[in-house]
Amino acid sequence: xxxxxxxxxxxxxxxxxxxxxxxxxxxxxxxxxxxxxxxxxxxxxxxxxxxxxxxxxxxxxxxxxxxxxxxxxxxxxxxxxxxxxxxxxxxxxxxxxxxxxxxxxxxxxx
Amino acid sequence: xxxxxxxxxxxxxxxxxxxxxxxxxxxxxxxxxxxxxxxxxxxxxxxxxxxxxxxxxxxxxxxxxxxxxxxxxxxxxxxxxxxxxxxxxxxxxxxxxxxxxxxxxxxxxxxxxxxxxxxxxxxxxxxxxxxxxxxxxxxxxxxxxxxxxxxxxxxxxxxxxxxxxxxxxxxxxxxxxxxxxxxxxxxxxxxxxxxxxxxxxxxxxxxxxxxxxxxxxxxxxxxxxxxxxxxxxxxxxxxxxxxxxxxxxxxxxxxxxxxxxxxxxxxxxxxxxxxxxxxxxxxxxxxxxxxxxxxxxxxxxxxxxxxxxxxxxxxxxxxxxxxxxxxxxxxxxxxxxxxxxxxxxxxxxxxxxxxxxxxxxxxxxxxxxxxxxxxxxxxxxxxxxxxxxxxxxxxxxxxxxxxxxxxxxxxxxxxxxxxxxxxxxxxxxxxxxxxxxxxxxxxxxxxxxxxxxxxxxxxxxxxxxxxxxxxxxxxxxxxxxxxxxxxxxxxxxxxxxxxxxxxxxxxxxxxxxxxxxxxxxxxxxxxxxxxxxxxxxxxxxxxxxxxxxxxxxxxxxxxxxxxxxxxxxxxxxxxxxxxxxxxxxxxxxxxxxxxxxxxxxxxxxxxxxxxxxxxxxxxxxxxxxxxxxxxxxxxxxxxxxxxxxxxxxxxxxxxxxxxxxxxxxxxxxxxxxxxxxxxxxxxxxxxxxxxxxxxxxxxxxxxxxxxxxxxxxxxxxxxxxxxxxxxxxxxxxxxxxxxxxxxxxxxxxxxxxxxxxxxxxxxxxxxxxxxxxxxxxxxxxxxxxxxxxxxxxxxxxxxxxxxxxxxxxxxxxxxx
Numbered sequence: 046x047x048x049x050x051x052x053x054x055x056x057x058x059x060x061x062x063x064x065x066x067x068x069x070x071x072x073x074x075x076x077x078x079x080x081x082x083x084x085x086x087x088x089x090x091x092x093x094x095x096x097x098x099x100x101x102x103x104x105x106x107x108x109x110x111x112x113x114x115x116x117x118x119x120x121x122x123x124x125x126x127x128x129x130x131x132x133x134x135x136x137x138x139x140x141x142x143x144x145x146x147x148x149x150x151x152x153x154x155x
Numbered sequence: 156x157x158x159x160x161x162x163x164x165x166x167x168x169x170x171x172x173x174x175x176x177x178x179x180x181x182x183x184x185x186x187x188x189x190x191x192x193x194x195x196x197x198x199x200x201x202x203x204x205x206x207x208x209x210x211x212x213x214x215x216x217x218x219x220x221x222x223x224x225x226x227x228x229x230x231x232x233x234x235x236x237x238x239x240x241x242x243x244x245x246x247x248x249x250x251x252x253x254x255x256x257x258x259x260x261x262x263x264x265x266x267x268x269x270x271x272x273x274x275x276x277x278x279x280x281x282x283x284x285x286x287x288x289x290x291x292x293x294x295x296x297x298x299x300x301x302x303x304x305x306x307x308x309x310x311x312x313x314x315x316x317x318x319x320x321x322x323x324x325x326x327x328x329x330x331x332x333x334x335x336x337x338x339x340x341x342x343x344x345x346x347x348x349x350x351x352x353x354x355x356x357x358x359x360x361x362x363x364x365x366x367x368x369x370x371x372x373x374x375x376x377x378x379x380x381x382x383x384x385x386x387x388x389x390x391x392x393x394x395x396x397x398x399x400x401x402x403x404x405x406x407x408x409x410x411x412x413x414x415x416x417x418x419x420x421x422x423x424x425x426x427x428x429x430x431x432x433x434x435x436x437x438x439x440x441x442x443x444x445x446x447x448x449x450x451x452x453x454x455x456x457x458x459x460x461x462x463x464x465x466x467x468x469x470x471x472x473x474x475x476x477x478x479x480x481x482x483x484x485x486x487x488x489x490x491x492x493x494x495x496x497x498x499x500x501x502x503x504x505x506x507x508x509x510x511x512x513x514x515x516x517x518x519x520x521x522x523x524x525x526x527x528x529x530x531x532x533x534x535x536x537x538x539x540x541x542x543x544x545x546x547x548x549x550x551x552x553x554x555x556x557x558x559x560x561x562x563x564x565x566x567x568x569x570x571x572x573x574x575x576x577x578x579x580x581x582x583x584x585x586x587x588x589x590x591x592x593x594x595x596x597x598x599x600x601x602x603x604x605x606x607x608x609x610x611x612x613x614x615x616x617x618x619x620x621x622x623x624x625x626x627x628x629x630x631x632x633x634x635x636x637x638x639x640x641x642x643x644x645x646x647x648x649x650x651x652x653x654x655x656x657x658x659x660x661x662x663x664x665x666x667x668x669x670x671x672x673x674x675x676x677x678x679x680x681x682x683x684x685x686x687x688x689x690x691x692x693x694x695x696x697x698x699x700x701x702x703x704x705x706x707x708x709x710x711x712x713x714x715x716x717x718x719x720x721x722x723x724x725x726x727x728x729x730x731x732x733x734x735x736x737x738x739x740x741x742x743x744x745x746x747x748x749x750x751x752x753x754x755x756x757x758x759x760x761x762x763x764x765x766x767x768x769x770x771x772x773x774x775x776x777x778x779x780x781x782x783x784x785x786x787x788x789x790x791x792x793x794x795x796x797x798x799x800x801x802x803x804x805x806x807x808x809x810x811x812x813x814x815x816x817x818x819x820x821x822x823x824x825x826x827x828x829x830x831x832x833x834x835x836x837x838x839x840x841x842x843x844x845x846x847x848x849x850x851x852x853x854x855x856x857x858x859x860x861x862x863x864x865x866x867x868x869x870x871x872x873x874x875x876x877x878x879x880x881x882x883x884x885x886x887x888x889x890x891x892x893x894x895x896x897x898x899x900x901x902x903x904x905x906x907x908x909x910x911x912x913x914x915x916x917x918x919x920x921x922x923x924x925x926x927x928x929x930x931x932x933x934x935x936x937x938x939x940x941x942x943x944x945x946x947x948x949x950x951x952x953x954x955x956x957x958x959x960x961x962x963x964x965x966x967x968x969x970x971x
Contacts, residue, residue: 067963
């Protein structure tokens with residue numbers, strides 16, 4: 046298995062939105078910010094496990110749809126007074142494809 | 156004996172490297188250049204002025220024939236190298252010309268990216284990369300006609316401006332919602348779009364080209380939404396990619412581009428690479444400044460300085476369209492440790508944004524006034540600590556230590572005829588004039604003399620700002636609670652300004668009203684989306700990405716990430732066929748819980764997101780539509796059985812409930828709206844704790860409002876009594892419309908009523924028939940576009956991506 050896993054084309058992720066990648070270790074949310082930057086996080090809010098992929102994306106943050114925690118897309122950390130962090134998955138673009146780090150996916154499954 | 160240097164590529168990077176080399180080590184090398192273009196080295200970044208007619212080819216030459224001669228260079232023009240034979244250390248061109256090298260420099264540049272859509276290879280489809288492309292465009296422009304430019308980035312916009320200057324009708328198609336989204340935030344993109352539209356260039360954002368039309372020659376393009384636009388020429392300007400094919404074929408290490416180290420050597424130590432074909436530390440560059448920095452290092456290395464190193468570049472770009480000033484440099488990514496300083500002056504068309512990290516500038520965008528670009532860029536490159544400059548940094552170099560910006564710019568910029576008070580139709584000029592003429596100094600006086608802010612009072616903040624503008628320090632206005640951290644304006648002020656200034660998009664609001672953040676937050680974006688939808692029902696296009704998930708996918712998210720689905724049951728009525736369909740759906744999709752709600756509807760709980768479209772399709776087939784049980788909008792009208800069955804019933808309460816629901820469903824409101832109709836004062840439908848309730852009595856209908864049974868328990872207040880159903884519906888629609896127009900986003904009806912006063916609402920909806928009628932009409936107009944079943948739309952394929960994972964690795968192969 047290669048080091049990077051192709052999960053689909055860049056254009057499949059809507060601007061200011063997200064798509065889900067299902068893995069044995071749980072869902073990964075791939076986000077696209079207003080400036081086109083892509084991020085990948087484990088799709089679970091550190092607070093009560095809310096699906097971050099369903100939240101509103103603003104700047105380089107997403108607001109969890111369950112209880113409005115704001116999570117940094119870059120670090121996975123909760124913003125403001127809230128404490129907690131979800132897993133960030135290394136992501137890179139090759140041509141028009143999105144690749145996620147296999148090691149990070151395996152770590153989730155372990 | 157000079158060494159043999161062969162250069163593949165005769166562009167700007169190679170030319171600059173040679174200039175540097177001849178200066179450092181004259182006579183050390185015997186140089187041979189292969190150029191695919193049949194001409195000498197010219198300044199590619201000046202192609203846009205050539206296209207627009209402001210410059211000629213001769214003006215943009217960098218090296219003329221004499222230069223090549225002086226330095227004894229053998230230039231093979233129009234000869235494309237097809238092979239690098241590393242064993243024999245020679246390169247071979249397509250026509251067989253070969254040259255041996257001691258050192259090789261690969262400077263093959265980049266290729267324009269062509270979107271692989273049908274028709275992309277038709278004659279008349281051009282890219283924008285070299286002088287031949289410019290000639291093709293100029294030729295097309297001679298016949299006038301229509302040009303379509305695909306791509307609203309730097310290059311596309313320059314091409315569009317050039318073609319327009321040559322007299323063509325130009326349309327820019329851009330996939331993203333705003334222009335140049337890589338460099339600009341949506342507000343600056345909005346200003347840029349306005350500037351292009353002002354020069355007669357049509358701009359269509361969110362436009363995905365489906366196909367290029369024509370049999371033997373381009374005739375037009377078709378967009379994804381089916382729109383067809385005529386075109387005599389189509390320019391593809393969607394981006395470039397490094398041209399690394401030759402290097403890859405020669406066995407050099409490549410990724411996106413030719414991989415080089417800090418010494419600009421490829422994986423073969425005798426082969427260097429420079430320019431846009433290169434990938435250095437994971438980055439490929441498409442701007443001239445980094446290429447020149449790389450060229451210097453290559454020259455030093457070739458001259459024998461093994462310590463010369465290239466460590467990467469910070470880049471800045473400018474749009475080369477005469478009359479439009481735009482500068483962008485650095486990195487605009489947001490992060491916890493970064494802060495934005497934004498200056499917006501809509502009246503002068505100016506936008507400036509600095510991104511700071513640890514008190515240092517890491518990104519800068521200037522639009523409309525770019526004079527300080529080089530100063531900011533210098534601070535950025537030198538990583539200067541700007542702590543001491545911070546207060547006035549955004550105003551530029553000449554204002555260091557000056558005064559900060561006027562917070563009332565948005566109101567100051569309004570024209571005199573902008574309406575400030577909607578209830579009484581008072582404009583800004585009238586208020587200013589009355590204050591001056593009559594020497595007023597308090598809000599109460601202004602209310603008394605102008606009637607502004609004297610009714611519902613939602614414009615009080617604006618009236619106070621107008622007073623401050625007129626009276627200066629003599630007037631102390633009360634503090635308004637801002638909508639969110641992105642603005643100093645309160646909800647009322649934002650709503651009034653949207654109407655007064657005719658703002659019709661979220662970026663327009665953020666730009667014109669001086670938003671302090673670049674793109675808003677999860678608090679202001681849904682609010683603005685609602686305000687725009689309410690104010691411009693026939694023009695504003697809903698922004699799903701600024702909606703909470705429930706409204707985005709039309710189901711209610713539950714604690715485990717599953718959804719609940721509530722079909723609409725008009726007035727709470729159902730029948731065996733619908734019940735059977737609901738039962739079938741529950742079984743078919745293993746829906747774990749079926750529950751009757753407090754609003755007399757049936758809730759299917761625990762539906763998996765990917766099953767939603769299929770669940771909706773089955774319910775649609777049985778004639779049921781979305782109950783909007785998730786919406787900041789009309790949810791249910793609860794009823795009792797009224798005269799049809801009840802021995803106490805005075806009117807057909809079920810029938811009236813059905814009528815109200817059928818008339819009002821689909822309307823969006825500041826917060827959820829629940830209604831009830833009770834057939835007699837025994838009030839079995841519990842109408843007196845609803846947002847709007849009707850109590851039927853023998854002589855007619857008592858309309859109640861502003862009740863709640865949620866966080867707060869509140870009984871309703873009586874609005875009025877009317878004799879018949881038609882008037883009852885008219886009053887309720889007018890009341891709802893007034894709430895839609897005055898309510899703060901997420902403010903329930905009872906809170907709105909507390910804030911603006913029941914008397915003010917009664918005066919407008921009950922006592923003033925003309926106003927009631929006008930509100931009713933506006934509600935009716937809004938409903939024309941609102942009553943679309945969101946489930947049916949999604950069953951038909953809208954937002955299909957929402958319901959499908961992008962990829963699924965849960966099956967066995969993922970574990971390999």
